[in-house]
Amino acid sequence: MQGGIRRNNMQIFLSHSSKDAEVAQKICGQLEKNGTKCFIAPRDIRPGKEYAEEIINGIDESSAVVLLMSEDANRSPHVLREVEHAVSGGTPILVYKLEDVVLSKSMEYFLMTHQWISSKPQGDDYADIVAFARDLEEKEKESGHSAGRSDGGDRDVSGGVDKKNGTGYGNASDNGSGSGKTGAGKKKTGIYAAAVVFVLLAAAVIAFFALRKPGSKEPEPVVVEAGETVLFGSYLGEDIEWRVLRVSEDRTQAVLVASHIVTMKAYDAAESGRYNYDGDKDYWSSGETEADTDMALQVRVRGNSDWSISNLRTWLNADTEVVNYTDQAPVATAMAEKKNGYQNEAGFLYGFTQGERDAIVETEIVTKGNALSENETVTTYDRVWLLSVDELVWFDEAGMSKLASPTDAAVEQDQSFWYILDRDTYGVEYLSWWLREPVTEAGSLCYLVDNGYRDNVVRQESAGLEGFGVRPALTVDLRHVTFRGEEAVE
Numbered sequence: 001m002q003g004g005i006r007r008n009n010m011q012i013f014l015s016h017s018s019k020d021a022e023v024a025q026k027i028c029g030q031l032e033k034n035g036t037k038c039f040i041a042p043r044d045i046r047p048g049k050e051y052a053e054e055i056i057n058g059i060d061e062s063s064a065v066v067l068l069m070s071e072d073a074n075r076s077p078h079v080l081r082e083v084e085h086a087v088s089g090g091t092p093i094l095v096y097k098l099e100d101v102v103l104s105k106s107m108e109y110f111l112m113t114h115q116w117i118s119s120k121p122q123g124d125d126y127a128d129i130v131a132f133a134r135d136l137e138e139k140e141k142e143s144g145h146s147a148g149r150s151d152g153g154d155r156d157v158s159g160g161v162d163k164k165n166g167t168g169y170g171n172a173s174d175n176g177s178g179s180g181k182t183g184a185g186k187k188k189t190g191i192y193a194a195a196v197v198f199v200l201l202a203a204a205v206i207a208f209f210a211l212r213k214p215g216s217k218e219p220e221p222v223v224v225e226a227g228e229t230v231l232f233g234s235y236l237g238e239d240i241e242w243r244v245l246r247v248s249e250d251r252t253q254a255v256l257v258a259s260h261i262v263t264m265k266a267y268d269a270a271e272s273g274r275y276n277y278d279g280d281k282d283y284w285s286s287g288e289t290e291a292d293t294d295m296a297l298q299v300r301v302r303g304n305s306d307w308s309i310s311n312l313r314t315w316l317n318a319d320t321e322v323v324n325y326t327d328q329a330p331v332a333t334a335m336a337e338k339k340n341g342y343q344n345e346a347g348f349l350y351g352f353t354q355g356e357r358d359a360i361v362e363t364e365i366v367t368k369g370n371a372l373s374e375n376e377t378v379t380t381y382d383r384v385w386l387l388s389v390d391e392l393v394w395f396d397e398a399g400m401s402k403l404a405s406p407t408d409a410a411v412e413q414d415q416s417f418w419y420i421l422d423r424d425t426y427g428v429e430y431l432s433w434w435l436r437e438p439v440t441e442a443g444s445l446c447y448l449v450d451n452g453y454r455d456n457v458v459r460q461e462s463a464g465l466e467g468f469g470v471r472p473a474l475t476v477d478l479r480h481v482t483f484r485g486e487e488a489v490e
Helices: 018-033 051-060 071-075 077-088 105-111 127-142 183-212 295-302 311-317 354-359 390-398 408-413 418-426
Strands: 011-015 037-039 064-069 093-097 116-119 159-162 167-170 229-235 238-247 253-258 363-368 377-382 433-438 445-449 458-462 473-477
Touching: 011 018, 011 077, 018 037, 018 064, 018 071, 018 127, 051 077, 051 377, 064 071, 064 077, 064 127, 077 093, 077 105, 077 363, 093 127, 238 390, 311 377, 363 433
Parallel strands: 011 037, 011 064, 064 093, 093 116
Antiparallel strands: 159 167, 229 238, 238 253, 253 473, 363 377, 433 445, 445 458
């Protein structure tokens, strides 16, 4: 006992959409308050570790998965992969309905091949989930084994919970206390196990039909083609114009890229809080310095080109009025010319309606690492992102130009005047815009699409330069999206 709360080695993995993070954190708090350890992302993703690998380990080390089922979770490829891995490993799943949904075909396939039960929120104490965890713990104790290990060690398969049918199992000679079971005890255990299986199967059938809503069907997707222009969301008080960059083979999803540069911002602020300075030490005016060869120092004084922890990624994916930056916030003093700070600006998605946010598909994004990354690639799950160098081929496939000019609102917002200077001095219509991809051998350098003044398509610049353009990309579900000026899809 510790502080009056029962503690155990069992762990519950909370699978949820990032849009349901608030309720997931509340459930996590209630479970841990009652003595059950949770694995919840991104809290339990260790710094510097591969995100996907941490998720897999979290599921493998858990006794069960609690799946928070919502429309967002139902459409999330990230959640689907977690469910698939849990099912393939035989990990019990509790499906906890946050709202009524029509299961996607993929989600239906995985959940119907596994015993599961469903519930609806009963209050802020989430007593039903706490009871589920307690019952699972008791079954593991009865079998003398915890199915999930919090220390990451190998599993003892001599006893525990049968993850394929949710019932207890163990050696015939082991009843958890070291003594052998009697014949009557074995018979009683067998009857109990059969009853549990029957109840779970019945609950699975009932819950499936409750989720599926017989007679309902997915709306027909909006018909779009690559190269078309649509209006979706708003920023700086104006509708955002997008180009359809590509459409999925089944015509249910489309990748959109902003037609114009929507804002000028630095990719990431200098971690020291002052560009090219660390305290009073100047790494700017003395020609080549240690910051050109020491990559950790380069990141500190010029910003980090790692997409996964960049200020720009955080801002693009935020839908709140106040954005929480986990490292150096993008203040103006941390930029090259002390302009275009955006630490006090609402997140990019703040101007989107809830319906528009719901239509955005959380997408797995694989990006090359920079010189300080532990792995060659970094995987993130984003609603909004920037394109990579390789993804520029999508423009060619769609017959679209890669060059982009800023909106009038973006020019008015810009404090650097870099675009106006080039436009008025050299007659350049376009502005360079950030790609998410770092220069692999550096810590601060990123790639950008050039402005068309030179022959090269891409260029390299430090992350802390604030006068370059931001041209977001995102994936929308064409069955649930409503573009501005269109009637709502029935």
